[in-house]
Amino acid sequence: MLQRNIASRYATALFLAARDNGQLEAVETAFPPIANAVRDESDLNRFLVHPAIAPAEKKKVLQQLMAGLKDKANEMLFDYLCLVVDKQREEYIPLMCEVFLERLMEHRSQVTARVETPYALTEDLKQGLRDKLGKVTGKTILLEEVVKPELMGGVLVRLGDRVIDGTVMHRLDQMKETLKAVKV
Numbered sequence: 015m016l017q018r019n020i021a022s023r024y025a026t027a028l029f030l031a032a033r034d035n036g037q038l039e040a041v042e043t044a045f046p047p048i049a050n051a052v053r054d055e056s057d058l059n060r061f062l063v064h065p066a067i068a069p070a071e072k073k074k075v076l077q078q079l080m081a082g083l084k085d086k087a088n089e090m091l092f093d094y095l096c097l098v099v100d101k102q103r104e105e106y107i108p109l110m111c112e113v114f115l116e117r118l119m120e121h122r123s124q125v126t127a128r129v130e131t132p133y134a135l136t137e138d139l140k141q142g143l144r145d146k147l148g149k150v151t152g153k154t155i156l157l158e159e160v161v162k163p164e165l166m167g168g169v170l171v172r173l174g175d176r177v178i179d180g181t182v183m184h185r186l187d188q189m190k191e192t193l194k195a196v197k198v
Contacts, residue, residue, distance in 0.1 A: 018113075021106045025113035028094050033121070037090055042118055044088050048079060048095070049111030052104070062104040072099045125151055128158045128172040130181075132165040147173065 032041040052059055058079075062072055076095050080088055098104060119125065127147050129135070135143070144155040151173065168181035 017106060017109060020103060021109035022113050024094075024098060024103060024106065025110045026117060028091075028110070029114055029117040029121070031090060031094070035090065038118060038121070040088070041091055042115070044080070044091050045111045045114060048076075048091075049108045051079060053108035059105075062099075062107075065102075069099045072104065119156075123153045124156055125153045125174060126156045126158055128160060130160045130162050130165060130170040130172075132161070132163050132167055134161055135159060143169075143171075147171070 028041065028045075029038075032038045052062060058075070061067060061075065073096050076099070077092065080092055080095075095107070098107060098110070103110075127143075129143065140157055140159070144157060147155045164183075166182040168184070169178075170181050170184075171178040
């Protein structure tokens with residue numbers, strides 16, 4: 015929980031700076047590849063979080079990582095990452111990126127709905143689902159579709175911390191519990 019709070023403070027500061035400077039889209043494009051590299055490259059991660067390595071050396075590596083990205087937003091992102099290094103918060107970079115993207119979606123009134131079905135949905139069904147969920151949430155819905163044949167039928171929707179379970183397996187489980195509760 016503490017990690018999320020730390021990452022949230024830093025990510026919110028980056029979001030506000032990028033918004034105020036009209037650089038949201040540019041930071042949205044540049045930050046994830048860097049955060050993914052920090053998360054996925056174990057050598058890079060160990061280097062950045064090692065306490066014996068001087069911040070100046072870490073900044074040089076980050077500058078090399080961002081070398082192909084030359085624009086104002088990347089200067090802002092580099093300055094931000096330098097601040098993160100100075101404050102010894104390098105281990106939180108992937109989480110900071112995640113929170114930044116969440117803030118960006120909130121700003122755009124978007125929400126991701128993870129939809130699990132036993133088969134691939136047609137475009138008409140996807141659009142209908144987006145429309146219905148959009149009415150419920152009042153936000154633009156981005157669908158993340160997952161095909162799970164073991165569901166047998168129906169649909170399972172995860173919308174933030176809400177779960178809408180209309181699968182056959184869920185209905186069978188409900189029926190089983192109801193039958194267990196009946197006294198004969």
